[in-house]
Amino acid sequence: MNFFLEIKENIVISYKAIIxxxxxxxxxxxxxxxxxxxxxLMQTAIEGINRAFESSIASVGAxxxxxxxxxxxxxxxFEYYRNRKDLTMQHFEYLxxxxxxxxSICPSVATAQTVKYGSLDLENVFVIGSTDEYxxxxxxxxxxxxxxTAKESEGGYPVCAIGMDVKNAxxxxxxxxxxxxxxGSYSFRVVGVIEKQGSMLGLFSLDNRIIIPIERFFKQxxxxxxxSINVKAMDVNNLDETKEEVTSIMxxxxxxxxxxxxxxxxxxxxxxxxxxxxLTSLIKIIGLLITSLSLVVGSVGIANIMFVSVKExxxxxxxxxxxxxxxxxxxxxxxxxxxxxxxLGGIIGLMIAFPISLIIDAFVLPTAMPLWVVVLGLFISLxxxxxxxxxxxxxxxxxxxxxxxRYE
Amino acid sequence: MNLIQIRNITKVxxxxxxxxxxxxxxxxxxxxxxxxAIMGPSGSGKSTLMNIIGCLDTPTSGDYIxxxxxxxxxxxxxxxxxxNKEIGFVFQTFNLLPRSDALHNVELPLIYSGxxxxxxxxxxxxxxxxxxxxxxxxxxxxxxxxxxxxxxAVARALVNNPSIILADEPTGNLDTRTGEEIMALFKELxxxxxTIIIVTHExxxxxxxxxxxxxxxGKIESDTSKKKAE
Numbered sequence: 001m002n003f004f005l006e007i008k009e010n011i012v013i014s015y016k017a018i019i020x021x022x023x024x025x026x027x028x029x030x031x032x033x034x035x036x037x038x039x040x041l042m043q044t045a046i047e048g049i050n051r052a053f054e055s056s057i058a059s060v061g062a063x064x065x066x067x068x069x070x071x072x073x074x075x076x077x078f079e080y081y082r083n084r085k086d087l088t089m090q091h092f093e094y095l096x097x098x099x100x101x102x103x104s105i106c107p108s109v110a111t112a113q114t115v116k117y118g119s120l121d122l123e124n125v126f127v128i129g130s131t132d133e134y135x136x137x138x139x140x141x142x143x144x145x146x147x148x149t150a151k152e153s154e155g156g157y158p159v160c161a162i163g164m165d166v167k168n169a170x171x172x173x174x175x176x177x178x179x180x181x182x183x184g185s186y187s188f189r190v191v192g193v194i195e196k197q198g199s200m201l202g203l204f205s206l207d208n209r210i211i212i213p214i215e216r217f218f219k220q221x222x223x224x225x226x227x228s229i230n231v232k233a234m235d236v237n238n239l240d241e242t243k244e245e246v247t248s249i250m251x252x253x254x255x256x257x258x259x260x261x262x263x264x265x266x267x268x269x270x271x272x273x274x275x276x277x278x279l280t281s282l283i284k285i286i287g288l289l290i291t292s293l294s295l296v297v298g299s300v301g302i303a304n305i306m307f308v309s310v311k312e313x314x315x316x317x318x319x320x321x322x323x324x325x326x327x328x329x330x331x332x333x334x335x336x337x338x339x340x341x342x343x344l345g346g347i348i349g350l351m352i353a354f355p356i357s358l359i360i361d362a363f364v365l366p367t368a369m370p371l372w373v374v375v376l377g378l379f380i381s382l383x384x385x386x387x388x389x390x391x392x393x394x395x396x397x398x399x400x401x402x403x404x405x406r407y408e
Numbered sequence: 409m410n411l412i413q414i415r416n417i418t419k420v421x422x423x424x425x426x427x428x429x430x431x432x433x434x435x436x437x438x439x440x441x442x443x444x445a446i447m448g449p450s451g452s453g454k455s456t457l458m459n460i461i462g463c464l465d466t467p468t469s470g471d472y473i474x475x476x477x478x479x480x481x482x483x484x485x486x487x488x489x490x491x492n493k494e495i496g497f498v499f500q501t502f503n504l505l506p507r508s509d510a511l512h513n514v515e516l517p518l519i520y521s522g523x524x525x526x527x528x529x530x531x532x533x534x535x536x537x538x539x540x541x542x543x544x545x546x547x548x549x550x551x552x553x554x555x556x557x558x559x560x561a562v563a564r565a566l567v568n569n570p571s572i573i574l575a576d577e578p579t580g581n582l583d584t585r586t587g588e589e590i591m592a593l594f595k596e597l598x599x600x601x602x603t604i605i606i607v608t609h610e611x612x613x614x615x616x617x618x619x620x621x622x623x624x625x626g627k628i629e630s631d632t633s634k635k636k637a638e
Contacts, residue, residue, distance in 0.1 A: 009519055016507050319503045322464060323564065324492020324520035326485040401464045405503065 006332055014337035017309065018344075028305035029345030031298025032384065036349025036377045037356075038291040040369060043376075044357040046284055048367025053276055059197050059206050060269045061139055063236045065243055067095070067229040067250060071265030073275045084263045085254065086226035089214075094253040095229060101242045103232045106133040107214055109225045115210060116182040117170040125166060126209035127183055129217025137232045143167075145177040145192030148213055152191075156215030160188040164196040164207035181210070186220055188212060239268065295380065298345065299388035306338050306392035317396050318404030331397035338389025339382060346381025350374060409476065411571055411603055412438035412461065417470030417480075419456050419626075430456040431467070432626035438572075438605065443598040445606045445614035448623035455576070457623065458607045462495050462574045463487045475571045492520050496565025500577035502557045504549040504564075510536060511545040514564045521568060535563040539593060555586035562593060572603045579613055591616045 018025040066072075070081045092107040099105065108130040115125040131154075134140065135147040140161075148159045160181070167176050180187040188210070197206035233242035243266055250264055310317070317330055325333075357369040414436040421428040430453045438444055448454040459465035460472065463479055466487070472480040475494055482490065496517075497503075504513045514532040523531070536545055539559040549557050558578060565573050575594065579587030595616060598604050606617060614620050619633045 005519075005522065005524075020507055315503070316505060319505060320516070320520075321488060322462075322491060322497050322503070323517045324488050324568075326488040326520075328485070329488075329520060402459050405464070405499070 006329060007336060010333045010336035011340060013333055014340045017313075017337055018341060021309075024305060025341055025344075028302050029298070029341050029348070031294065031301040032342050032345030032381055033298075033349045033352065035291070035295030035298040035384075036346045036381060037353045038294050039288065039380065040350060040353040040373050040377050041356060041360075042287050042291045043373040044353070044360060044367050044369045046280075046287070047370055047373075048360065048365040049280065051367060052365055055198060056200050057269055057272045057276075059200070060272060061232070062269045063233045063239055064138065064268070065231040065233065065239070065246055066265075066267040067091075067231065067246060068265050068267055069226045072267045072271040074265065081265075086224075087229060087264060088223075088227060091250065091253050092227060092229050095231070095246065095249050098249045098252075099231070099242075099245060101233065101238060101245050103234055104133045104136045105229065105231050106131045106137045107227045107229050108134065109214065109217060109227050111217075111221050111225070113183050115166065117179070120170055122166060122169045122208075124208070125183075126163075127217070127221075128209055128211045129214035129221075130211055131214055134211060134230075137230050139232075141195040143193045143195045144175075145190070147192055148211075153213040154215065156213050156219060158186060158188045158212075158216055159191045160210045160212045161192040161194055162190055162211075163194050163205075163209040165205050166208065166210055167193045183210070183212075184220065186216075188216075243268070295384055299342070299384040301388075302338055302342055302385070303388040303392060305341075306334060306389050307395070309337070310334060310392045310396040313396075314399065314404045314407040317399050318401055318407065321399070321401040322405060327397040330399075331393045334393030334396050335386060335389045338393070339385030342381045342385030342388065343378065346378050349381075350377050353377075410437040410439050411442075411475055412436065413471070413473040414461075415471040417457075417460060417467040417472060419453070419460065419465070420468045429626055431460075433470070434623075434626070434628055436621065436628065436631075438603065441598070441601055441603055442619060443594070443604045443606075443617045444619040444621060445608055445617035446621050446623060447608060447611075447614050448629075449609060452623045453626040454607055454609075454623045456626075458574065458576055458605075461572075461605065462497060463490045488520075492517055493568060494571045496562075496568065496570040496573045498558065498561050498565050498573065498575035498578045500580040502549070502554075502561045502581070504557060504560055506549055509546050509548050510541060510552070510560045510563075513549070513560055514567050517564060517568045531567055532563075535567040536560070538566065539563045553586075554582050555589055558582060558586075558590050559593065562590070562597075566597070566602070572605055573597065575604065575606045577608055578606065579608075579610075587613070 067087065069084050069087055074081060089107060092105070096105045108128055110126055110128045112124045113127045114121055114123045132148055132150045132152070140147065142161070143164065147161050148157065152159050162176065162181070170176065170181065171179065176190045176193055179190050181190060194207070199205050231242060231246055233239045247262060247266055251262055254263060256262055320330060354369055357367065361367050414434060417431055417434045418429070419431040421430060434457060446454050446457060456465070460467050463474070466482070467480055470480065471478070474490065477490065479487065479490055505516070511529070511532050514535050515528045518528040518531060533545065536542060539562050541556060541559050541563065544552060544556060549560070552560065579590055582590060591613065594604055594606070606613065608614055619631070621631045622629045
């Protein structure tokens with residue numbers, strides 16, 4: 001008998017059987033409905049978290065190296081890193097002079113300060129000292145005005161570029177350009193507003209900052225802080241090459257003996273990514289396992305109902321066998337039935353999960369149910385349909401026609 | 409050559425400690441276009457013999473050749489194919505699929521033969537018209553009377569042009585008058601050339617056949633043809 005004809009006939013048969021037992025079929029597939037809803041929503045949530053992470057680390061810049069005293073996500077004791085020599089402007093200048101592959105280099109140093117404008121004040125603003133190359137190195141785009149110039153930078157002029165949070169706090173309905181804000185007792189003239197950058201992993205805002213010329217920073221807040229030297233490579237593909245060059249120049253600058261470990265860290269975005277993946281992959285796997293458990297429970301439910309259904313239809317199986325149904329035909333009939341039930345459950349589950357994913361997207365975190373999750377959801381329901389239907393169907397297929405005809 | 413050749417068939421059920429001998433060596437030949445009744449009290453082995461003739465079961469030993477095919481050693485699926493093509497069953501309890509209408513019930517053997525939809529419908533309709541149910545095709549079994557249900561079963565048995573029609577107590581669940589109608593239908597089918605085997609314990613039913621085989625204790629007790637007897 002033709003395979004597709006058989007499938008088609010069996011779909012009709014299972015449709016009739018499901019219609020004849022609507023409530024039972026629905027209850028049987030409820031576990032699958034819940035399972036598919038859980039799995040797809042879990043995936044949607046993971047997708048949302050991934051997207052949040054991607055947009056967060058975009059600000060770090062994939063093609064930028066951060067030469068610092070500390071290593072991001074370093075494994076040594078804090079003491080070990082703290083006892084290293086600070087990075088200074090001499091190191092920065094030496095690196096800038098010798099690097100062939102870097103597109104631009106800037107130093108940066110930061111402190112948290114209270115910033116005032118008139119009677120308004122904003123606490124814990126990140127005050128960053130850097131050079132005019134900060135804009136190019138870290139890919140800063142201006143929302144309004146301009147970044148400070150090389151001349152302003154070298155001369156240590158009291159000017160600043162402000163983040164969006166600062167603008168929103170002080171200059172709701174006012175043009176901020178040309179206004180003076182105060183950090184401590186010093187005034188800084190606002191020359192530009194930096195485009196909104198969002199937050200880092202939803203933890204702290206990247207817009208709650210002002211950037212001032214580093215020479216001005218040193219005058220006002222001292223030179224005791226270790227610098228971060230930020231190096232922009234040509235592009236991501238050249239990052240490793242630049243990293244090697246930067247490392248060797250810095251070792252020379254800091255007179256690290258050959259064979260010793262570098263006493264500085266060359267950090268990059270991928271450190272975030274690696275750590276993120278380490279942290280989340282386990283959570284993702286556990287999440288999927290837990291949600292999959294509900295699918296397993298659902299499939300046990302289907303198997304149970306299928307066993308009942310086979311038992312109940314012993315006579316029908318006997319009739320079908322008597323008039324020429326082969327083992328495979330009976331096997332297929334019940335496999336198709338359990339698969340149809342599971343697939344219906346999967347479709348219902350997706351229909352429940354999809355609006356919920358829209359709600360999550362609108363109110364919780366930006367995400368979308370990826371298409372592959374929909375495909376996966378349907379595939380899983382298909383798979384569980386076959387798995388949970390197999391033993392009942394096998395039982396039905398190997399029934400003895402004489403015995404099953406006699407069954408009442 | 410005879411349609412059915414049965415040689416020294418036995419059937420033994422292994423009930424653990426003791427063995428149950430349902431058939432103890434049966435020889436039977438049935439020719440084309442015969443109308444034969446197999447009779448016997450319950451426990452005589454007539455049901456076992458019917459199951460073997462109908463290829464629902466296989467003998468423990470002995471040979472069975474049906475329409476030139478050696479079926480006594482076939483596996484389940486081969487037997488299913490034989491049942492589909494060579495045998496049309498009519499049961500005491502009708503054994504129709506309750507959720508399917510008359511047409512679909514009759515169509516079912518053709519589905520298992522792999523015929524396409526339009527051919528199936530055509531043949532099934534013809535078969536139902538043949539048994540006088542042309543106006544009941546879309547009725548489900550519970551919307552039909554007992555006699556009509558048995559006619560649907562006969563239509564189903566006929567639809568694949570089988571070598572034999574095998575009827576097991578076909579009137580057992582019908583009142584006398586309806587039973588007679590069904591028997592008249594079998595007579596008509598026999599006159600049209602069908603080979604019919606009826607299993608029954610009722611003399612009244614068996615007397616419609618042209619040949620009566622009586623079974624007792626797993627053996628053939630008597631085999632009488634009407635024409636010879638008359």
